[in-house]
Amino acid sequence: MSASQPLPTLEITALEKRFGETQVLRSIDLKVANGELVFVIGPSGSGKSTMLRCCNRLEEPTSGAIHVNGKPMLGITRRDLDRMRLQVGMVFQGFFLYPHLSVLKNVTLAQRKALKRPAAEADARALEMLDKVGLKHKANAMPGELSGGQQQRVAIARALALDPKVMLFDEPTSALDPELVGSVLKVMRDLREGGMTMIVVSHEMQFAREAADRVVFMDGGVIVEQGIPDEIFGNPKSERLRAFLSRVSGEAA
Amino acid sequence: MDTIINAFFNIDIMRQAAPLLLKGAWVTLQLCAVVIILGISGGLALGLLASSKNAAVRLPAFVFIDVFRAIPPLILLILIYAGLPFIGIRVPPFVAVCIAFLLNNSAYFAEIFRSGIKSVARGQTEAARATGLSPAQTQAYVILPQAVRNVLPDLLSNVVEIVKLTSIASVVSLTELLYSANMARAVTYNSSPLVMAALMYLVVLWPLVRVISRFQRGLSISS
Amino acid sequence: MDFGNVFLNPEIIATYMPQMVRAVWVTIWISVLVVISGLALGAFLAGLRAYQKRWLAWPIVLFADLMRALPPLVLMLILFFGLPSLGVILSDWFVLYLVLTLVLAAFVEEIFWATLTSLPRGQWEAGAATGLSFNQVLVNVIFPQAVRTNIPQLVNRSLTISKMTAYGSVIGVKEIVSVAGSAQAFSGSATPLTMAAIAYLIIFFPAMLLSRYVENRFHYDH
Ligand SMILES: Nc1ncnc2c1ncn2[C@@H]1O[C@H](COP(=O)(O)OP(=O)(O)OP(=O)(O)O)[C@@H](O)[C@H]1O
Ligand SMILES: [Mg+2]
Numbered sequence: 001m002s003a004s005q006p007l008p009t010l011e012i013t014a015l016e017k018r019f020g021e022t023q024v025l026r027s028i029d030l031k032v033a034n035g036e037l038v039f040v041i042g043p044s045g046s047g048k049s050t051m052l053r054c055c056n057r058l059e060e061p062t063s064g065a066i067h068v069n070g071k072p073m074l075g076i077t078r079r080d081l082d083r084m085r086l087q088v089g090m091v092f093q094g095f096f097l098y099p100h101l102s103v104l105k106n107v108t109l110a111q112r113k114a115l116k117r118p119a120a121e122a123d124a125r126a127l128e129m130l131d132k133v134g135l136k137h138k139a140n141a142m143p144g145e146l147s148g149g150q151q152q153r154v155a156i157a158r159a160l161a162l163d164p165k166v167m168l169f170d171e172p173t174s175a176l177d178p179e180l181v182g183s184v185l186k187v188m189r190d191l192r193e194g195g196m197t198m199i200v201v202s203h204e205m206q207f208a209r210e211a212a213d214r215v216v217f218m219d220g221g222v223i224v225e226q227g228i229p230d231e232i233f234g235n236p237k238s239e240r241l242r243a244f245l246s247r248v249s250g251e252a253a
Numbered sequence: 254m255d256t257i258i259n260a261f262f263n264i265d266i267m268r269q270a271a272p273l274l275l276k277g278a279w280v281t282l283q284l285c286a287v288v289i290i291l292g293i294s295g296g297l298a299l300g301l302l303a304s305s306k307n308a309a310v311r312l313p314a315f316v317f318i319d320v321f322r323a324i325p326p327l328i329l330l331i332l333i334y335a336g337l338p339f340i341g342i343r344v345p346p347f348v349a350v351c352i353a354f355l356l357n358n359s360a361y362f363a364e365i366f367r368s369g370i371k372s373v374a375r376g377q378t379e380a381a382r383a384t385g386l387s388p389a390q391t392q393a394y395v396i397l398p399q400a401v402r403n404v405l406p407d408l409l410s411n412v413v414e415i416v417k418l419t420s421i422a423s424v425v426s427l428t429e430l431l432y433s434a435n436m437a438r439a440v441t442y443n444s445s446p447l448v449m450a451a452l453m454y455l456v457v458l459w460p461l462v463r464v465i466s467r468f469q470r471g472l473s474i475s476s
Numbered sequence: 477m478d479f480g481n482v483f484l485n486p487e488i489i490a491t492y493m494p495q496m497v498r499a500v501w502v503t504i505w506i507s508v509l510v511v512i513s514g515l516a517l518g519a520f521l522a523g524l525r526a527y528q529k530r531w532l533a534w535p536i537v538l539f540a541d542l543m544r545a546l547p548p549l550v551l552m553l554i555l556f557f558g559l560p561s562l563g564v565i566l567s568d569w570f571v572l573y574l575v576l577t578l579v580l581a582a583f584v585e586e587i588f589w590a591t592l593t594s595l596p597r598g599q600w601e602a603g604a605a606t607g608l609s610f611n612q613v614l615v616n617v618i619f620p621q622a623v624r625t626n627i628p629q630l631v632n633r634s635l636t637i638s639k640m641t642a643y644g645s646v647i648g649v650k651e652i653v654s655v656a657g658s659a660q661a662f663s664g665s666a667t668p669l670t671m672a673a674i675a676y677l678i679i680f681f682p683a684m685l686l687s688r689y690v691e692n693r694f695h696y697d698h
Contacts, residue, residue, distance in 0.1 A: 058604060086607035092598055100620045109616055113616060158606065320677065322680075324676045328653050458546075462541050463541065
């Protein structure tokens with residue numbers, strides 16, 4: 001491996017996924033460099049979520065390979081998988097905070113149990129991350145007392161506290177009221193500026209234009225087209241992407 | 254292995270005991286029919302009282318329910334069967350069981366009906382009244398049907414509990430299934446008749462227990 | 477003949493009070509033991525079943541079905557009278573304890589299992605995605621939520637089972653009913669039976685109120 005070609009932080013190679021008869025992903029290849037923000041768009045059912053979920057094996061790939069910092073995610077023991085998952089943070093559309101635990105405990109649980117951090121260190125780290133997402137003052141609240149936007153920011157802090165190498169966002173703002181979307185996007189923008197490697201599946205095209213290094217367009221389980229935001233939005237090459245973009249902008253207008 | 258089969262699954266003894274057990278099973282069946290009907294009727298009445306807006310009606314109903322849920326049906330049964338003769342009232346075992354079960358089962362059914370009625374949205378009453386239905390019609394045609402549907406699993410599991418509970422009638426020498434089986438055990442010095450009785454309960458109750466579990470089934474876990 | 481003297485004769489009450497108090501203790505400690513071990517065993521079985529291994533799941537389901545479908549009294553008689561012919565002799569209270577524990581465990585297993593399967597998938601996934609092992613998710617994320625949603629059901633089941641300690645009288649456990657029964661036969665008065673009923677009221681009436689409180693406090697709409 002030459003020095004001029006640094007190791008990708010996340011590398012997806014020839015990824016296939018079938019659910020029974022239906023082929024959802026066919027031969028996906030994607031390399032995400034350190035500090036890069038890759039933005040994924042595509043019509044509903046095109047396999048965006050499935051691709052993300054394969055990256056930390058919430059979904060079991062049918063074939064192919066996933067590497068994080070050069071280390072394989074597939075063909076490893078359960079224990080090693082649990083350890084590898086610490087390097088891959090994930091944020092869900094539905095937040096999925098633990099409703100029985102306080103905000104602080106939500107953020108410390110995996111630090112204590114999976115990373116085996118001492119309590120004091122985990123608390124300190126959690127408060128630091130909550131501060132980063134602007135919710136330090138809610139550390140002792142229960143998730144049910146927070147707005148959707150606040151819950152999602154706690155979920156981001158929960159993932160960040162484990163020092164992941166890459167963060168996966170699956171439509172993080174789709175379940176939010178419009179006025180709460182901004183606060184979550186701001187946190188994501190800060191993250192990117194801090195150099196975090198990210199894959200974001202979302203319909204927030206404005207965010208893509210401003211913050212993405214690369215936009216990937218998926219349709220029918222394949223990557224149809226990819227490029228810098230200006231190219232993808234300003235000069236789409238494939239017919240399918242053009243159709244998709246006009247549909248999306250039609251909805252937005 | 255042979256000892257186990259001999260002690261619990263002795264076919265010869267089961268064959269001998271079968272006529273007695275079938276007679277017992279028939280009594281159990283009749284008993285179930287009577288006490289379930291009594292329990293549901295009493296429970297429905299009591300549940301409606303306990304759902305009343307009027308505290309003077311509601312509170313006594315609650316006290317009744319909680320008292321008879323607190324006292325084990327077995328002691329209630331013995332008190333009625335062995336206690337009443339002391340004041341000159343002698344009741345046959347079947348009647349004693351029916352009285353005890355009426356008191357106990359009504360309380361349990363009442364709790365179920367009450368929570369069912371509570372689960373029906375308030376707006377339903379208002380909507381029904383607004384269309385000119387009387388309070389009684391509102392209960393009968395609008396509230397209760399929904400209430401019953403909401404608590405169907407609970408009603409079914411209570412029926413299963415009652416069928417199992419009829420086995421305590423053996424204590425007051427009612428010749429139902431368990432009494433007959435225990436009698437056969439005492440005569441043959443062998444537990445196979447008890448196992449046979451268990452199998453007879455299973456034939457009826459196992460399917461019901463399965464249905465109850467189905468009711469509660471959610472989505473499946475991801476691993 | 478007057479009603480009070482038959483059912484609440486002061487002399488008889490005084491005579492049998494010490495025995496009755498002892499019987500109340502027997503009832504209480506057997507109940508407590510049963511509830512503790514039944515809850516623990518039921519939760520453990522539901523946890524095992526969550527591994528979704530067929531060879532683990534079906535014996536658990538079979539066990540839960542049998543224990544829920546069979547009258548506890550039948551089980552007790554089979555164990556009490558049947559096991560000695562295999563050379564296994566269990567004391568009366570242990571048979572009572574064992575059967576009630578197994579029955580409670582079966583119901584508790586079903587209660588927990590229904591919740592484990594109905595919690596949002598995302599709760600499992602959020603745990604797994606943060607590197608928690610399956611066991612850790614089960615213990616730290618899923619079970620605490622299952623306990624919470626089911627507190628009213630668990631309380632009610634535990635109370636129902638506790639009252640079944642009365643069945644001990646059939647195999648000679650010196651609990652409330654059996655003491656009252658022999659006292660009634662011995663004294664020729666109905667008063668011991670009334671004492672038994674009152675003893676249960678004293679123990680379980682507050683428990684019924686507690687369960688109502690718990691139900692309101694942890695009310696979940698379905
Ligand atoms: N567990 C599953 N079993 C069967 N089919 C599935 C499963 N999960 C997803 N699919 C199918 O896979 C396809 C891709 O789903 P996926 O959720 O990845 O799409 P998506 O691009 O994220 O869509 P959306 O924008 O609606 O979130 C869909 O056709 C979906 O029906
Ligand atoms: Mg999706």
